[in-house]
Amino acid sequence: MPPGGKVYRGDRTIDGCVVTVNGAPLPEALEIRAISPDGFEWSYEGDGPAQLALAILADHFGDPARALAEYEPFMRRVVANFDNEWEMTSEDIDRALANIHAGA
Structure with a gap:
C-alpha cells in the first residue's frame, strides 16, 4: 500500500464482482x-458502475x-473504462x- 494512501481493487470472479479497499x-x-x-459493476456506464464510483469516492x-x-x-471517465x-491507488484517484476538473 502506498504511504498514507489506499489501494482499491476489482475483480470478476465466479461469484460475481469483488471490490476491496486495502484488502477488505x-x-x-x-x-x-x-x-x-444489483451491487457493483464496471466497464460501461450504468447503475452498477455509478454505485461503484460513489462507493470509491465516499471511501x-x-x-x-x-x-x-x-x-x-x-x-x-474512469469506472466505465476499467478492465x-x-x-x-488514492493517488490515481x-x-x-484533477484531469476531470481540468477537462482533460
Whole structure:
C-alpha cells in the first residue's frame, strides 16, 4: 500500500464482482444513495458502475456530499473504462479527478 494512501481493487470472479479497499470489502455506500440494486459493476456506464464510483469516492474522501457531487463524471471517465481486473491507488484517484476538473 502506498504511504498514507489506499489501494482499491476489482475483480470478476465466479461469484460475481469483488471490490476491496486495502484488502477488505469496499462498502457499497447505499446509505448515501442506493443507485444499483444489483451491487457493483464496471466497464460501461450504468447503475452498477455509478454505485461503484460513489462507493470509491465516499471511501476516498470520507465525505458523502463530495462523493455525491463527483461520482457521475468519475463513473463516466474512469469506472466505465476499467478492465475486468483493475487497481487504483488514492493517488490515481486524485490524478483522475484533477484531469476531470481540468477537462482533460
